[in-house]
Amino acid sequence: MIPGVPPAMRVGVTGASLWDAGGGDSGRGSDEAPGSNGAGLSLIAAREPERPERFPPGTWRKMSRLARLVARAAEPLVHGPADALIVGVSGGEFASSVAFLRSYYLRGAALASPLAFQNSVHNAPAAHLSIDLGLTGWSETLLAGEATFWRTLERGMSRVLASGAPVIVVIAEELSPEVRDGMKAADVQGTWLEGAAAFRLEPLGTAVGLSWWDRPQRGAGAAEIRAAATEGDAAGAERGGAAIRVHGGPFREAARLFGLIAAGYGTLDSPPHLPQPAWLEVC
Amino acid sequence: MMAMRLQLSRWGALTSLGDTEAGFARLCEGASGLVPAMGAEIAWLSAAEGVERVGPVAPVRFAIEAPRGVGLADAALGGAIFDPEGLAVIVATTAGAMVEGEPVVGEYVRGEPLSTPRAFFWDARLHNVADALAEKLGATGPAFAVSTACTSGTVAVGIAADLLRAGRARRVLVVGSDALCRSTLFGFRSLGIYAPERCRPFDVARQGMNIGEAAAWVLVERLDAGAGPGAIELLGVGVATDAQHLTAPDPAGKGLGRAIRAALGPVDPHEVDHVNAHGTGTQPNDAAEATLLPGLLPNALVSATKGATGHTLGAAGVVELVLLIQCLRTGVVPPVVGLTQPIHGVAVSSVLRRHVQRVGVSTNLAFGGHNAAVAIRRLE
Numbered sequence: 001m002i003p004g005v006p007p008a009m010r011v012g013v014t015g016a017s018l019w020d021a022g023g024g025d026s027g028r029g030s031d032e033a034p035g036s037n038g039a040g041l042s043l044i045a046a047r048e049p050e051r052p053e054r055f056p057p058g059t060w061r062k063m064s065r066l067a068r069l070v071a072r073a074a075e076p077l078v079h080g081p082a083d084a085l086i087v088g089v090s091g092g093e094f095a096s097s098v099a100f101l102r103s104y105y106l107r108g109a110a111l112a113s114p115l116a117f118q119n120s121v122h123n124a125p126a127a128h129l130s131i132d133l134g135l136t137g138w139s140e141t142l143l144a145g146e147a148t149f150w151r152t153l154e155r156g157m158s159r160v161l162a163s164g165a166p167v168i169v170v171i172a173e174e175l176s177p178e179v180r181d182g183m184k185a186a187d188v189q190g191t192w193l194e195g196a197a198a199f200r201l202e203p204l205g206t207a208v209g210l211s212w213w214d215r216p217q218r219g220a221g222a223a224e225i226r227a228a229a230t231e232g233d234a235a236g237a238e239r240g241g242a243a244i245r246v247h248g249g250p251f252r253e254a255a256r257l258f259g260l261i262a263a264g265y266g267t268l269d270s271p272p273h274l275p276q277p278a279w280l281e282v283c
Numbered sequence: 284m285m286a287m288r289l290q291l292s293r294w295g296a297l298t299s300l301g302d303t304e305a306g307f308a309r310l311c312e313g314a315s316g317l318v319p320a321m322g323a324e325i326a327w328l329s330a331a332e333g334v335e336r337v338g339p340v341a342p343v344r345f346a347i348e349a350p351r352g353v354g355l356a357d358a359a360l361g362g363a364i365f366d367p368e369g370l371a372v373i374v375a376t377t378a379g380a381m382v383e384g385e386p387v388v389g390e391y392v393r394g395e396p397l398s399t400p401r402a403f404f405w406d407a408r409l410h411n412v413a414d415a416l417a418e419k420l421g422a423t424g425p426a427f428a429v430s431t432a433c434t435s436g437t438v439a440v441g442i443a444a445d446l447l448r449a450g451r452a453r454r455v456l457v458v459g460s461d462a463l464c465r466s467t468l469f470g471f472r473s474l475g476i477y478a479p480e481r482c483r484p485f486d487v488a489r490q491g492m493n494i495g496e497a498a499a500w501v502l503v504e505r506l507d508a509g510a511g512p513g514a515i516e517l518l519g520v521g522v523a524t525d526a527q528h529l530t531a532p533d534p535a536g537k538g539l540g541r542a543i544r545a546a547l548g549p550v551d552p553h554e555v556d557h558v559n560a561h562g563t564g565t566q567p568n569d570a571a572e573a574t575l576l577p578g579l580l581p582n583a584l585v586s587a588t589k590g591a592t593g594h595t596l597g598a599a600g601v602v603e604l605v606l607l608i609q610c611l612r613t614g615v616v617p618p619v620v621g622l623t624q625p626i627h628g629v630a631v632s633s634v635l636r637r638h639v640q641r642v643g644v645s646t647n648l649a650f651g652g653h654n655a656a657v658a659i660r661r662l663e
Contacts, residue, residue, distance in 0.1 A: 008450060008451075009449060009450075009451075081526070090408065090410070091404065091408050092408070092409055092430065094404060094407075094408075097381070097388075097466060098388055098391070098392065100466060100470060101385060101388045101389065101392065101465065101466060102388075102392040104465060104466075104469050105388075105389045105392050105393065106392060106393070109469050109472070112469045112470070112472070112473040113473065114470075114473040114474050114475075117466075117469075117470035117471075117473050117474065118474075118529055118530060118650070120466065120470065121377070121430075121432050121650050121651070122377070122409070122430035122431075122432075123430060123431040123432050123649070123650065123651055123653065124529075124650075124651065126431075126651065127524075127529060127650065127651025127652065127653065128529075128651075130524040130525075130526045130651065130652065130653075131526050131527065131528070131529065131651070131652065133526075134526050135524060135526055136523055136524050136525070136526050136538065136541070137522075137523065137524070138441075138522045138523075139431070139522060139524050139653060140429055140431050140438050140442065140522070141429065141430050141431055142427055142428070142429055142442075143408065143409045143410045143427060143428045143429075143430060144410045144413075144425075144426070144427035144428070145408055145410040145411070145414070147410075147427070148410075148427075151425055151427045154425065154451060155427075155442065155445075155446075157449070158445045158446050158448075158449035158451050159445050161445075161448070161449045162286075162444070162445040162448045162449060163445075178391075178404070179404065181391070181403070181404075182403050182404020182405060183404065183405070185397055185400035185401065185403050185404065185405075186400060186401045186403075186404065186405035186406075187400075188405065244405065275423075275426075276423075276424070276425055
């Protein structure tokens with residue numbers, strides 16, 4: 001906590017769930033590709049998501065990997081039909097989008113795949129959850145690139161405060177072959193983790209509290225940080241200079257929060273390359 | 284404790300009909316921006332005007348100079364200036380900056396070298412549009428994209444309300460933007476719901492939808508104590524899901540009904556004067572709204588604008604909210620373009636109607652049984 005300064009937001013946490021690589025047994029393997037300047041891109045995959053009983057096998061087979069990751073993490077936290085659902089993903093249903101365009105380009109417009117199109121809708125993971133678990137309340141999908149963990153959590157907490165009702169927040173990342181190839185094509189360097197974490201947030205009064213503090217900007221303002229990050233990423237990569245650097249991705253931060261909640265206490269600071277710096281405390 | 288009252292203080296739109304004022308005037312004249320498309324696969328579509336005027340936006344963010352998905356949003360903003368302190372930017376979209384990425388995906392699936400490698404995935408991610416706009420505007424608040432298919436724009440307005448009430452922003456710019464692209468055009472065609480003719484919302488002989496491109500925006504802020512007559516209050520946004528089917532709505536519109544009631548809050552549904560309905564021109568969507576609306580909002584005239592603009596997908600919620608604001612301010616209900624024989628019982632018309640409106644509702648339905656509604660009130 002920051003002495004004398006109240007948190008900007010505070011909610012309760014009544015559940016958390018994680019689906020990750022499981023101690024290195026990823027089921028899909030990890031790989032490391034050398035970048036243009038010799039540095040690498042380390043991609044760490046999650047285990048194949050197991051089907052929860054509430055999802056029919058036929059439906060499960062048709063769902064994208066991202067949707068299965070979201071469902072696997074969120075399902076244990078769903079208590080009733082009115083639970084709100086907020087899903088955060090940095091890249092959305094990219095693999096399904098490529099699958100649809102593959103059918104369009106290789107088979108022709110007349111034979112483009114309707115199933116791939118359905119799965120390519122970025123809200124499809126949330127839609128599957130609502131249909132198969134009977135959720136009828138508020139539902140949305142948010143995308144914020146590397147800031148996805150922080151923006152989704154901020155959004156989930158704001159929804160709890162505005163509605164006074166439970167919200168299940170899910171942060172998920174997929175590493176399909178298409179995403180891997182896309183990151184390598186962009187000369188992204190660093191580490192990126194696949195997986196899904198879900199948190200059940202409720203109004204205060206629960207055993208574990210989650211507080212959000214806004215940190216003062218570190219020297220530069222949000223706009224300057226955003227612009228500087230852009231310069232460092234896109235322009236640098238175009239010039240063949242500094243490549244795009246990533247720092248684990250949104251799921252890594254979600255997994256860290258899961259660990260804090262499991263322990264019942266701890267703090268998590270937003271990384272310096274993101275605008276609107278913040279600080280979370282679990283206690 | 285009473286919730287913070289909010290207003291839509293500024294707005295704008297760019298559709299195939301033109302910019303905010305010119306486009307609304309053409310809508311009221313019964314014009315349509317839907318035109319026959321080149322090629323046999325897609326019959327009718329609408330392209331937004333004026334995007335070619337736009338220069339590069341955030342040129343260092345993207346490998347290509349100016350993605351149309353960003354340029355479209357920038358064109359709709361038309362150089363508008365906002366106080367950047369505490370300004371959040373939410374972009375509602377289904378395709379984002381994907382348009383230029385699609386040919387690169389074509390190269391990828393054919394096993395060819397990628398002509399613009401970053402456009403394949405990294406630049407095509409949806410949040411780039413929000414970040415590019417936030418950077419240009421100097422916004423110091425959160426920036427992200429929301430994508431719930433055709434309800435995205437309305438959901439984004441609801442998120443804006445929550446962020447303001449939770450103290451996460453001082454003002455929120457909500458932008459709906461979707462450019463024409465292969466994925467959506469041929470995706471909806473693959474589902475068999477793309478009309479072979481200009482779409483005809485709420486017509487008994489409707490054959491499906493047409494896609495249009497557009498961008499629109501609203502600025503959501505706290506309602507000032509001194510807000511005067513004509514100010515547009517945001518009463519609320521409701522979101523509900525049918526939990527039934529991936530691509531078809533509940534036939535009775537039950538989820539949409541819950542969304543409308545949530546948007547209205549304590550306001551009596553009998554007070555609603557006008558509904559800008561989703562009205563895609565597909566059989567199931569229009570039937571669901573036609574079943575629900577007369578009973579739930581018995582005093583409301585119904586309009587539907589997709590026969591004029593096409594279905595603008597992720598932008599639709601914001602585009603149609605801006606049109607609804609203009610209806611409340613001018614006291615007109617535009618004609619439903621393409622309508623010849625209305626579904627029985629729905630208060631639609633093919634001619635312009637003059638009707639004093641104080642409370643209006645705009646509805647959207649989406650893939651996944653997703654429903655959203657926004658309610659607004661013109662202060663007197």
